[in-house]
Amino acid sequence: MDNSKFSLFSFSGKMKVLHLSWMAFFITFVVWFNFAPLLQMVKETLGLSTQEIKTLLILNVALTIPARVVIGMLTDRFGPRLVYSALLAVCSIPCFMFAFADSFIQAAIARFLLGFIGAGFVVGIRLVSEWFPHNELGTAEGVYGGWGNFGSAAAAFTLPTIALLFGGDEGWRYAVAITGLMSLLFSVIFYRSVSDTPKGSTYFKPKHVTAMEVTSKGDFFFLLIMKIPMYAVLGLLAWKLSPSGIDMLSDFVVNAIYAGLVALYFLEVSQVWKVNKTVFEKPVEEIHRYKFKQVAVLNVLYFATFGSELAVVSMLPLFFAETFELTPVLAGMVASAYAFMNLMSRPGGGWISDKFGRKPTLLILTAGLAIGYFLMGQVGSQWPVWLAVVAAMLCSFFVQAGEGAVFATVPLIKRRMTGQIAGMTGAYGNVGAVTYLTILSFVDYQTFFYVIAATAVLGFVTLIFMEEPTGKIAEVNKDGSVTLIDVSN
Structure with missing residues (x-):
């Protein structure tokens, strides 16, 4: 924990970590929302229908739900510095894919994969909590979340202008590619400039990363119930892509997705059991609950x-x-x-x-x-x-x-x-x-x-x-x- 003074105008110690964290989050949101302000240009260049545009908007958020859970687990296991840097670097690839897509299928795959960058927010929450004491934590997390979240508004205001500066029907491609380049370059800056904890502090890791730990029998079942809406909403997204919705996927594919989600849920149930079966054998010590x-x-x-x-x-x-x-x-x-x-x-x-x-x-x-x-x-x-x-x-x-x-x-x-x-x-x-x-x-x-x-x-x-x-x-x-x-x- 860094107990130095909280000053937004400082760029050293914990304040440096806070500023670099919200900048990383800001860039993830610029990349994640770089499509909406350029939507009309993309539609005309690729010759997409209104239904296909709606499909891209759905695909843009689909992967973020499981991604936030996965990235949260990886952050606890490997640390925010490595995970945030890797996320920024890896997600620049589908960003470039989208920038140079010349068909709906290519654009759809890129937007689906880009949903993963929406999980970046989770990483900074853990990083900021390592550096700030409890009496400053709310303010620090608020600055991180609020200023980073502004990336979506920044994308809306700047990207159409950048596209127009490059000019022509392909201007949007350069605007999108620039956001990918920002993400790639900042991944290096972030990795070189941040540490997971202040010097001398311990980075505590969970005993298991395959499932969340609970500390009572009742909480075991409560966790399984709270997991259901996350699978249900992915099923809802599949339904929206079905013949009953916008008719992008066949009934066979949608039913396969439903079956896959049910299988994944029961796989997660088995992981939660493996991690937490000891709570049924003996009570967890009060201090660790x-x-x-x-x-x-x-x-x-x-x-x-x-x-x-x-x-x-x-x-x-x-x-x-x-x-x-x-x-x-x-x-x-x-x-x-x-x-x-x-x-x-x-x-x-x-x-x-x-x-x-x-x-x-x-x-x-x-x-x-x-x-x-x-x-x-x-x-x-x-x-x-x-x-x-x-x-x-x-x-x-x-x-x-x-x-x-x-x-x-x-x-x-x-x-x-x-x-x-x-x-x-x-x-x-x-x-x-x-x-x-x-x-x-x-x-x-x-x-x-x-x-x-x-x-x-x-x-x-x-x-x-x-x-x-x-x-x-x-x-x-x-x-x-x-x-x-x-x-x-």
Whole structure:
């Protein structure tokens, strides 16, 4: 742990690690979202149909759900420095593939593989938690998440301009390729500039990386239940690609995917059993226990916060264009106010958590989230546009501050498993996005906002069962001695 002063204008010690971490996350989001702002150019150059474009958008997020879980496990095992560097380097390859694709199939494979870079967020959560004490952790994780997340907005604003500067029908290819080059170059910078822990600190690794550890019989079954939505939403994505959806895959292929997901789930059940069967033989010592319900509550909250953010960012320009009869460009600019809130809201949520406690902060922000989306459901053409924008920004504050508060809590549950916990919670954000966007395809905008508000209310109810992280986390050193890590004052 680095106990030097917290100063955003410093670039040494823990602040250097924080700045390099959010930059890495920023680049992953630029690469992950480099398609949406260039969508029309890609469509014309490759001669794609509207259905094929929609398919690429779905494929772009499909792999991120399992990827966040896998990357979380790898981070705990091999350390953030190696995993983040490798992720940035390896994912530059499908980015270049997409830049030089000349058919729908090539573009589809590239976008599917690029979903893996969306897992980068998980790596920095563990890295930042190694460098910052508990009383600064929420603020640091908020800066990491909020400033890094802004990469999607940066891509939307800069990439069309870069494409136009290169000119011609192929300009978008150069814009996309530049993001891949940024990712490749920064992987080297990151590897050479960061260490997993401050000098003299121990990097605690989980006993197993094939499945998450639990410390009671009840938590064993709770973990298996909480895994089901992640498989179910992948099945939902397959259904959207089936003849019943956009008709990209045949019924045979989709049924094979369903069967594969069921098989994978039971394979995971077997891994969870191998890792945790000892809890059925003898109780875990009190000092080493943690409560999985803490993880489950954070999963539900991130489903409602980040899940709704991803969904709303996708549909808000169209919502403003149709509701207020704005041009697509103006609607996009107006809707961008929602994403801009990330710069301050997410760090703000983390800072409030540091000052006033994790659970009280989450309760207030989740209540605000429900009210905010209920208000968005009231927006109609009779509203002044400026008032609708204010409502969207108010809602956005609670959404993104809530995200900051969730990840101010994640690293305080069990240090050696922070990557795995962050991976599962992060995956639930993507589960939420797919769920909400699927619901949107069946209902009107108002109902869509009310559904999100209802899930926020559900999140508020689950929060009642969450316990404020207190005391210390016990971790075992290689020599058998125990290190106690503070999680509260």
